[in-house]
Amino acid sequence: MCAMLFPRKYQAITIASILIILSLIILSFNLKRPGEPGFIRKLVMEAASPLEAMITGSIDGIRGVWKRYIFLVGLEEENRALKRKIETLTNELVNYRESYLEGLRLKEHMALRETHQLPMTTARVVGKENSSIFKTILINKGTSEGLRPGLPVLSAQGVVGRIIESSWNVSRVLLAIDYNSNIDAVIQGSRSQGILQGGGAMGCILKYVERSEEIKVGDAVLTSGMGGVFPRGLLLGTVVSVDRKDSGLFQRIDVMPAVHFSRLEEVSVIMPLEKEK
């Protein structure tokens, strides 16, 4: 087309000159009147916009899918990490709660020690024999800690029982509810004395209390200190029923132990005094 307009010899120079001059005119014209798009420019913008919109839309779509994928992958990873963290924190929380509760219990034991002004040692319950006949627990201290059979064992609630056998590092405690357990007791209000015998799952029975004694339900039963094993005034339990209908000299008194034996975790052992040693 250009070959027809210009001689071949000068064609390149002519075209170059025309195009350069034309572009310079466009440039200078637009520099003088900026911000005013010409018709062709508007046309180009109109033509380019659907294409750009289509490509940009596709890119955004792909980017969105990719980001969602990455987000989901990240979310899954985050979810796993959070679950792991929750498990760890739950374990930690349980440990802290345990420590807190243990602290509270130990505080009670300390209070017990201060109340009775007796030398005591605290031991952890490491085993329970809770069959229908034998009611004993195993504690984690033995002869190496100065424990020996016959020593009374308490909890913050009251009397637990007494040690019946000890090895170097563990001791077995006969619970107050064991049928073999007999503790000299006194009823707080009437000061009536008797023997608190273990009754297994039924609790305890206060024996040898005369029919003439006025015993009421709810009366506290304490150690009398007569047997030489338990100091006097330790809580054994409360009277839950009194029966005078049976013939004989004594009335039947059912006592609910003060201690929840199934929940025992730590106990205090009253240590022998120096002179007793």
Next chain:
Amino acid sequence: MIFYLLLPVFSLILLVLQTTILDLFFLGKMGLEISLVVVIYAGFHLNASRGGILAFVMGFLLDCITGSITGLFTFFYVVVFFSSKIVSFRVYAEGLFFIMFFTLVCALSEGVFIMLLYRLIYGVDISTSLFRLFIPQALVAGVLSPALFAFFDRFKVLRDVTEQ
């Protein structure tokens, strides 16, 4: 004639792709100016009328799409095209390193031209862009130019057909 009819369409598509998809590769920090490489390629391989029109159209469309002052890229691309044309008459322009070097020089010149224009006309100093934008962009264009030249060679048949 087909060449002149298809030229604006293909140029528009190329420029839109350049300003959209290719931008993604560099996260919008800089661009790969394929259009400049196309103009240089045209300077080495097309005659003055076709190549000149191509450079003019390509530059004008780029002005419209990028929103720059109309005539800025139009003028520069036309100058680049005829510079390439002159160089191709005197130098063997098919060498790999020459293509890379020449593209690098053209791209850098573009940066300097834009910088000077902004300085002279708007009084704005964009010299910091020279190191942060124009030089890396010129390096990328220079490095990739041989590959792009090889890619454009694949359309030689189409070019020859339209010439006939």
